[in-house]
Each structure stands twice: as C-alpha cells, then as structure tokens.
Amino acid sequence: MEMQRREFLANSGAALGMGMFKEAPGGPPMKGAHHFQRYQAKRRKELWDLLGDLPAPRTPQATVRKKEQHPGFTLEHLALDLNGIEAAPALLLVPDQIKTPAPAMLYIHWHGGDYPVGKRELLEGTKALPPYAPVFAEKGIVALAIDSWCFGERMLYPKEGGRGESDRFKEMLWKGQVLFGMMMFDEWQALNYLCARPEVDPGRVGAFGISMGSTKAWWLAALDERIRCCIDLCCLTDYDALIEHQGLGGHGIYYYVPKLLQHFSTAQINELNAPRPRLSLNGRQDKLTPPEGVERVRDHLLPLYAKYGGEKDCHIELFDCGHTELPEMRALILDWLDTRLIGG
Numbered sequence: 001m002e003m004q005r006r007e008f009l010a011n012s013g014a015a016l017g018m019g020m021f022k023e024a025p026g027g028p029p030m031k032g033a034h035h036f037q038r039y040q041a042k043r044r045k046e047l048w049d050l051l052g053d054l055p056a057p058r059t060p061q062a063t064v065r066k067k068e069q070h071p072g073f074t075l076e077h078l079a080l081d082l083n084g085i086e087a088a089p090a091l092l093l094v095p096d097q098i099k100t101p102a103p104a105m106l107y108i109h110w111h112g113g114d115y116p117v118g119k120r121e122l123l124e125g126t127k128a129l130p131p132y133a134p135v136f137a138e139k140g141i142v143a144l145a146i147d148s149w150c151f152g153e154r155m156l157y158p159k160e161g162g163r164g165e166s167d168r169f170k171e172m173l174w175k176g177q178v179l180f181g182m183m184m185f186d187e188w189q190a191l192n193y194l195c196a197r198p199e200v201d202p203g204r205v206g207a208f209g210i211s212m213g214s215t216k217a218w219w220l221a222a223l224d225e226r227i228r229c230c231i232d233l234c235c236l237t238d239y240d241a242l243i244e245h246q247g248l249g250g251h252g253i254y255y256y257v258p259k260l261l262q263h264f265s266t267a268q269i270n271e272l273n274a275p276r277p278r279l280s281l282n283g284r285q286d287k288l289t290p291p292e293g294v295e296r297v298r299d300h301l302l303p304l305y306a307k308y309g310g311e312k313d314c315h316i317e318l319f320d321c322g323h324t325e326l327p328e329m330r331a332l333i334l335d336w337l338d339t340r341l342i343g344g
Contacts, residue, residue: 046263057189072137082146089118104206107136117151118153144190209232213232217232
C-alpha cells in the first residue's frame with residue numbers, strides 16, 4: 001500500500017539523519033574517499049575473479065545486418081563479436097533527434113522464461129513492463145541491447161530454451177566457465193562497444209534492466225565504473241534473505257556463481273557502485289526479492305552515499321506489487337534519466 005511505501009521512505013531518511021545506519025561487518029572502512037576507492041578497486045578485481053575462466057578481452061567488432069527506420073529512431077541490427085566463441089545479435093537504437101555526443105543506455109533484457117524474446121524486449125517490452133524504445137528515442141538516448149547467452153537468436157535449442165540454458169550451464173562448468181560470468185563478460189564487452197560508438201558520450205552511459213536484467217545491471221555497475229547511472233527493477237536480492245525464505249528455486253540456474261557467498265554479500269557487491277547514481281525499485285510482494293533483504297542492502301549503502309557522494313543519489317524503494325513495473329516506478333525512472341543520465 002501507499003502507506004507502506006511512505007513509511008519505508010520516511011524510515012530510510014529518518015534513520016540516516018539520526019546516524020542509525022552503521023558500517024556493516026566486513027564492509028569498507030569509512031575513512032577517506034581515496035581509501036574507499038582503493039578498497040573498491042581491490043574488491044572489484046576479486047569480484048571479476050569469481051566469474052570463472054573468461055575469454056581474453058578483445059576489441060568488439062560489429063557487422064551491420066540491416067537498418068530499419070522506426071517512429072523517432074533508426075534501428076541497427078548488428079552481429080557483435082564479443083567473445084570469440086559465438087556472435088551476439090544486437091539492436092542499436094539511434095534517436096532521430098539526437099544531440100551528439102549523446103547519453104547512452106545498455107539495456108539488459110530479463111529472463112522470465114521468455115527465451116525467444118531476448119533483445120527484442122527493448123522494442124516489445126514484456127508482460128512486466130511496457131517497452132522503453134519510445135522513451136529512449138524521445139529523450140535522445142542511444143540504446144544497445146544484446147541477446148544474452150541462451151536467449152533470442154542464441155538459444156541452444158530453438159524450441160527448448162530451458163533445456164538449452166541448463167545444458168549451457170553444465171557444459172561451461174565442465175570447462176571451468178561460469179554461465180553468469182560469460183553473460184557478464186558479454187555485457188561488459190557490449191559496454192565497450194557502446195562507449196566507442198561515435199554518437200555516444202562515454203561519460204554518460206547507464207545500465208538498465210528488470211529481473212535478470214536488473215541483477216546484471218547492478219553487477220555491471222559494480223564491475224565497471226563507466227556505468228554512470230544504474231537503474232534496476234525487481235531483482236535487488238539479498239542472497240541470505242533469499243536462502244532464509246527458501247526462495248532459491250525462483251531464480252534461474254544462470255544466477256548462481258560458485259563460492260560467491262564466501263567473498264561477497266549482495267550489499268558488498270553493490271557498494272562497489274557507490275557513490276555513482278543508483279535507482280533500485282522493487283516489489284514488496286515479489287518472492288524474488290524478500291523485503292527485509294532489500295532493506296539490508298539499502299541500510300548498507302545509504303551511509304556510504306552520505307559519506308562519499310550524495311545520499312539523494314541512492315534511491316532504493318519498495319512498492320506494494322509483485323514482479324512488475326508500476327506507473328509510479330516508470331515516473332521515477334523517467335526523472336532519473338533526465339537528472340542523472342542526460343543531465344549527467
């Protein structure tokens with residue numbers, strides 16, 4: 001209910017103002033900004049090291065498959081060589097009314113069992129949210145979306161997406177790879193490609209996603225400081241809370257990274273994004289994001305933003321909904337696009 005939302009926000013602000021949020025055990029020593037940045041760099045490397053045997057970095061290469069004109073934007077259909085193993089089909093949206101160098105968004109699609117959809121979510125939306133292509137076109141934001149491993153044109157078995165995801169996970173595990181790590185490597189390489197586009201201002205690049213896309217957005221923001229603004233919906237999951245609620249089965253097999261909990265909590269991954277702008281909107285009725293877990297992450301991050309940046313640049317909120325985007329969420333996102341990404 002709206003009252004629950006107000007209480008959540010009021011309690012967040014009041015507790016921060018009263019100094020009630022304390023440094024979490026195992027968190028960064030809150031000394032100076034330079035010390036915090038060194039701590040983040042060290043931990044960022046540790047996070048990369050958990051992602052299995054990754055391909056050698058390479059300059060992404062793009063083949064233009066075709067171009068289409070849509071209302072308000074040109075759409076480039078691309079094949080991106082990101083990993084040297086298999087091409088990643090991609091969509092690049094270039095607004096008609098663009099002022100270069102332009103802000104840009106790496107749009108990361110969800111899971112939702114919608115294996116055939118993949119990157120087309122940018123254009124079509126999902127049952128959980130309307131499409132964002134018109135938004136980016138209107139605001140002059142260049143947007144890139146790729147098919148993740150196992151989705152869209154990268155489905156291993158065209159009619160059996162779930163079996164393909166499971167088989168990919170198992171094969172990669174045998175080879176010393178981690179499916180989530182390979183996914184994140186591709187998103188990171190897509191970021192490299194997006195930042196190098198001549199239309200794009202590399203200082204104003206964001207990451208956006210819902211569900212699986214949400215998780216990948218905040219991981220990518222933790223792994224790479226070029227993400228200027230992270231906006232994630234419906235998947236800020238505290239791992240311990242998920243275990244406590246017996247909710248592990250709600251997330252796909254891609255989600256699980258060996259030894260992760262020996263090194264990082266959800267909050268400790270997310271602190272690597274501070275103090276860059278961060279908007280995270282989640283549902284109180286969403287079984288993938290137990291509310292107390294969202295609050296744990298919020299309570300860990302707010303003092304870091306207050307000390308090293310601006311507390312208003314971290315907005316983590318719970319709404320009375322499930323795994324979906326509400327109109328109120330969309331309104332907040334539009335404001336953040338204007339003030340934190342476009343306005344930079």
